[in-house]
Amino acid sequence: MKNILAFGDSLTWGAVALKSLRHPFDVRWPNVLAAGLGGKARVIEEGLNGRTTVFPDPTEDVERNGAVALPMLLKTHEPLDLIIIMLGTNDIKYANRCRAFDASMGMSRLIGLAKRFPYNENYASPKILIMNPPHLVKTDDEWFNDLWGHAIEESKLLPKHYARVAQEEGVHFFDTNAVAKCDPTDGGHLDSANTAAIGMGLVPVVKKILEI
Template identity: 65%
Template sequence: MKNILAFGDSLTWGFKAGEWTRHLFDVRWPNVLAKGLGGKAHVIEEGHNGRTSIYDDGTCLDNRKGSDALPMLLATHQPLDLVIIFLGTNDIKFAARCRAFDARMGMVRLVEITRSFGYLPAYKAPDVLIVAPPPLCETQDEFFSNLWNHAIPESKLFAHHYAIVAKEMGVHFFDAGQVAKADPTDGGHLDAANTAAIGTALVPVVKGILGI
């Protein structure tokens, strides 16, 4: 059986727009993906609300830097055949770094970490699939409109920048914005149908990468 690490933020955790709760297990995209792979792979859900790629978030008690969490997870869950990195939205929510290019640079670092980590001698570095988040959209929710309405134009550039990273670094790329749209309830998270749609769309992609 193949092992896949689904490494992401609230879109991977399954944050339910408007409710501040979690989507049910069977609609969260990592579990939809696992079901679609028909028992040929173990998909490890590793979503952390607010997770960034490499940037500090001093507004919270928990460490949300993906570059701090990733090495521990690579060690914990080895051997891994594939790491899916699905981050970026939280990189651009702060006005001081409201550029998809910043998320692109963070993604480069996460790919480097995945490739260069000191795996046990019997195990090789896993393949990497980077996923561009769906763009943000307008919302009337006061908190979330203040959080990321300013970042909507930049969020539309995730796919462009991540495709460049994938090509330059020789990793795989998927644009989640092609199959899912943000819920206008809060402008950034996904409803059940859209989070499930990502998992469904990833099934043939992952099968192709892993040859299963």
Template identity: 55%
Template sequence: MKNVLAFGDSLTWGADAVTGGRHPFKDRWPNVLATELGGQARLFAEGLNGRTTIFDDYSIPTERNGSKALPMLLATHEPLDLVIIFLGTNDMRSHICGNAAGSAMGIARLINIVKTFSYKPGHHVPKILVVSPPYVGTGADQLFNDVMAGAGDLSKEYAANYAQICEREQVALFDAASVARIDPADGVHLDIANTRAIGVGLAPIVRELLSIQ
């Protein structure tokens, strides 16, 4: 049995753009992926609303900086065979970072954390799969639209920016925008069909990385 950490934000948590709640357990992409893998891997879903790659955000009391949370989660769930990093959308907020290149540098730091973490004796360094986010749109909340101003065009740069980092670091990349579109209800989150599409879309590359059928 393989062990996989799914490290992300509200798209991994399963946020519902319409209700503000959460999609059913079976429809969140990590659990869809686990089903697609036929029970050959345990998926540890660690998604937090608002999580960034490496940036602090003090607008709520929860620690949102991914680089601060990742070491704890590596220790919590080790031994791990694969870490899936699916972050960047929240970096687009104008008061956080506001550009895809900054997110790519954040992804590079997270990759470095996974590669250099002090794992217990006998536990190997897990493989890494980076997921570039779907494109951002606009929704009904004007304040949120203002906070994400320009993110629609900038988010289209994610895949190319992330690809440079992944090539340099020799880790795998999956472009979520190739299979999923955001829910226009809020311009950021996914409906059930699109969050499920990510889980299904990830399955072939994860099978290859884990050497499972």
């Protein structure tokens, strides 16, 4: 059986828009992907609300910097056959004021960490797939509009920059906008249908990468 690490933020964790709730296990995209692979792989959910690629968030009590967490998780879950990374929305929100280009630089560093990691010599190094989150959308919720309304247009640039990084780094890329869109309830999270859609959309992609 193949082992896949799904490394991301609240979209990977399964946050429900405007509620302190998590989508059911069977509709969160990592688990939909696992089901679609028909028992040929297990997918490890490693989503953290607010996680960034490499940027600290001074407004949070819990460390959100993905570059801090990733090496520990690579060691925790080895051997791994594939690492899927979907991050970026929290890089461009209020606390960090970064551009999509900056998020892509953060993604490039995460790829480098995964490539250079001292894996157990008895196992092959994992393949890497990066994904941009679906772009932000307009919301009538005042708090979330203040949080990331300014970043809607910037979020639409993530696919372009991530595709470039993937090509430069020789890793795989998937644009989630092809299969999913954010929930306008808060403008940045996913309803159950759209988180499931990401998992379903990944099935043929992952099958091809892992040759299963």
